[in-house]
Amino acid sequence: MKGTIKDILKISGVHGYVLARDKTMQIKLPSKHRFAGAKKQIKLLYDDLIQARKRPGNTMEIFFEDLVLTIFTSGMTMLMVLSSTRVNLALVRMTGKLAIANLAKEKF
Amino acid sequence: MNQDISGGLDTTRCPEIVKILSLGKRSGKLSLSNGSQSGSIFFRDGEVIHAQCGALQGAKAIYELAVWTSGEYRFSVDEMPDAVTVELSVDEILAEATNRIRQMDRVISLIPSSTIVYALDPEIKEKEIVLKSIQWKILAQIDGKKTIADIAQNTGLGVSDTMKVFYTLVKSGLLREAYPSEAESPVDMVELPETPFIKALKDDLTRAIGPVAPFIITETAREMNLDLLADDVEQKAALIETLSSKIPSETMSLKFLDSMTDWINTEDI
Numbered sequence: 001m002k003g004t005i006k007d008i009l010k011i012s013g014v015h016g017y018v019l020a021r022d023k024t025m026q027i028k029l030p031s032k033h034r035f036a037g038a039k040k041q042i043k044l045l046y047d048d049l050i051q052a053r054k055r056p057g058n059t060m061e062i063f064f065e066d067l068v069l070t071i072f073t074s075g076m077t078m079l080m081v082l083s084s085t086r087v088n089l090a091l092v093r094m095t096g097k098l099a100i101a102n103l104a105k106e107k108f
Numbered sequence: 109m110n111q112d113i114s115g116g117l118d119t120t121r122c123p124e125i126v127k128i129l130s131l132g133k134r135s136g137k138l139s140l141s142n143g144s145q146s147g148s149i150f151f152r153d154g155e156v157i158h159a160q161c162g163a164l165q166g167a168k169a170i171y172e173l174a175v176w177t178s179g180e181y182r183f184s185v186d187e188m189p190d191a192v193t194v195e196l197s198v199d200e201i202l203a204e205a206t207n208r209i210r211q212m213d214r215v216i217s218l219i220p221s222s223t224i225v226y227a228l229d230p231e232i233k234e235k236e237i238v239l240k241s242i243q244w245k246i247l248a249q250i251d252g253k254k255t256i257a258d259i260a261q262n263t264g265l266g267v268s269d270t271m272k273v274f275y276t277l278v279k280s281g282l283l284r285e286a287y288p289s290e291a292e293s294p295v296d297m298v299e300l301p302e303t304p305f306i307k308a309l310k311d312d313l314t315r316a317i318g319p320v321a322p323f324i325i326t327e328t329a330r331e332m333n334l335d336l337l338a339d340d341v342e343q344k345a346a347l348i349e350t351l352s353s354k355i356p357s358e359t360m361s362l363k364f365l366d367s368m369t370d371w372i373n374t375e376d377i
Contacts, residue, residue: 098369
């Protein structure tokens with residue numbers, strides 16, 4: 001299966017990603033990105049999403065004025081893709097679903 | 109006891125006639141007809157020695173004839189067959205025939221006729237459905253135009269056996285009765301454009317969910333108000349993503365996504 005985070009980053013309009021599992025969090029964003037320093041807020045979001053076990057589906061999209069957060073969850077793993085609003089969101093979702101499926105199999 | 113006998117199958121079903129001829133130690137040919145179908149059972153001194161019904165021969169042919177509830181029969185004395193295809197005793201044949209009739213009564217309560225046309229139902233309720241090869245063989249023939257009898261002829265199965273398979277498919281929620289307009293005219297909605305993208309989509313989705321794939325593609329495109337001929341990567345990705353969410357098996361859904369993401373990346377971007 002070829003869906004990896006690298007494939008997501010190749011999509012035009014994708015700014016970067018956040019990968020979280022348990023207490024580990026990896027943020028890959030341009031240093032001036034306004035989410036680059038939002039580790040605490042992302043951790044709160046991660047805790048909320050991972051704890052809500054009865055939530056249907058495993059893909060979420062949060063729209064801001066100028067960017068979109070596409071969040072994929074699987075078990076204790078969360079992958080958040082940050083992109084511009086003009087990105088091909090369906091392609092992000094397709095690649096993200098593959099990536100989270102691969103990540104869920106890996107050990108951190 | 110040498111005279112020919114005849115009558116209607118609506119009052120006397122095949123197993124009863126076989127029993128009477130067996131008890132009378134008769135020799136000859138019992139011919140049965142039911143609309144366009146016909147069959148025959150040969151007796152020698154009350155024992156069944158040969159039977160034929162369409163492409164079926166031997167005991168299978170008798171079981172097919174046993175479930176007919178309408179039509180005519182005629183017994184002609186001393187007509188003998190060229191071959192012997194039945195080696196079961198009359199009691200064994202009758203026991204199995206009774207069993208088949210009982211099963212068929214249940215089938216007919218859901219599927220009253222072999223002239224009914226079924227189409228694939230895109231609204232699958234079960235998350236996962238496991239099919240036997242015989243069910244797949246039948247499913248691959250269903251196009252919203254062929255009757256059960258047509259499919260029985262194409263597959264070489266008896267009509268009653270084909271109806272039994274249809275019964276299981278209808279019960280699983282895979283089929284619905286085709287509307288007359290669908291049955292009379294070609295099913296336009298499964299005729300997809302022949303573009304490389306649609307071909308790849310159809311092939312991969314068929315691998316994931318079977319022959320219903322073209323129908324699902326057309327319906328999904330219609331629901332999403334997408335033009336299948338449009339050369340728009342966003343539309344294509346949206347269609348792929350929505351279709352992947354309709355694949356009940358997660359593994360197959362990911363395989364489909366994997367293959368189509370590859371396709372989009374190499375062909376379009």
